Amino acid sequence: MLVLKGSEAAARIKKEVQEMVEGLGGHVPTAAIVRVGERPDDLSYERNVMKKIASFGMEARSFAFPESIREGEFQAEFQKINDDPSIDGILLFCPLPRHMNGRTFEELIRPEKDLDGISPVNRARIFAGEKDGFAPCTAEAVIEILKTYQIPMEGKRAVVVGRSMVVGRPLSMLFLKENATVTVCHTKTADLKAVCREADILVAAAGKAGMISGEFVKPGAVVADVGINVDENGALKGDVEWDGLEAAAAAAATPVPGGVGSVTTAVLCRHLAEAAMRKYGAEQAQN
Structure with missing residues (x-):
């Protein structure tokens, strides 16, 4: 199973940001x-x-x-x-x-200053599929990891477990933008396990440690774990039971820690560089 390390995506984004900053x-x-x-x-x-x-x-x-x-x-x-x-x-x-x-x-x-996509205007832009809206950084981080490892999304079945405005809902829109077919699940989803097993790309964003076991994952699926939970010993745990992924024959998965979370701040940095570029470009146009 391929481990999708966030450091790879973060390094790629850092290079992009530094190039943008140099152009300011x-x-x-x-x-x-x-x-x-x-x-x-x-x-x-x-x-x-x-x-x-x-x-x-x-x-x-x-x-x-x-x-x-x-x-x-x-x-x-x-x-x-x-x-x-x-x-x-x-x-x-x-x-x-x-x-x-x-x-x-x-x-x-x-x-234009909303780096984490919390304003109604940016949310509307993301749901409308527009390019100039800032998406919540964690949702965008999932897409960036998949792109870094060249994991195809077009035509794939993506299942997102979690419907928050921070991850689940905006991420579903980002998947649609990549031409994936998306299902958003939640606590009222009937037979959640069966729905998850249909996923080519399974995203766990429910905020419940170990909620997704290997039984939820079909062979060959890619799993993105967005969960950040702290156990009784102070250790970080995801929403996915990592030990069950090998037995489930998952193709790839993001670890916790070292996965999606480590890319989130890199996305935030890119949003900052983009905000500065848009402002700088507008000022240049006026002069």
Whole structure:
């Protein structure tokens, strides 16, 4: 079974980004990392993202706010970041604290700066199959891994387990864009195992550790594990039982860790470079 390492896709994307940055006439793409509160997973991800952006030759600025900040006050601060011409892209950590309406900020963020595809405008663009919308980075990372390993999607049956707006639904649209035939499954899907066994490409994005066993995988299938779960020992586990894939005769699979997650931040970096290029191109056209 071929192990689909995310590092291969990340390296390819890094080269693309560096070429884009070189074409910006000295402008350094700059991202705003916006966080409310001190959740350990957010802090870890923030460090990872800022390090990754710097390694791609770009800049990231951290904007951290206390969890107790009032929604109106945070909205005013967020709007300042939104309107700052020196900021090319914004990554807003979600979910926001319970006393805030996340929908408000999804609608507020400028689509051209929306690096993780949370704005209604970018979601509409992805569902319309348009090229200029930013898709959620994790969903796009799955496609990038498949492309890196030259795994064909056209005409293939893709089954996505999970229907979130972060992965499942946008990923189904990205598969359609690649001319795959897509089925989206969820907790109410009848005979989930049988549906999964029809897949040429099976994506596990349900957020439940070990939910997909080898019995769900048909021989020769490609499996993408999007799940990030932490077990009682603090180890990362995916939604797929890795040990059962060999017995199921799967053709290829992404590991956890080291698979889709490691490509997600690379996609984020490419979105930042693309946002800067679009802005730079518009400015050049005006001059």
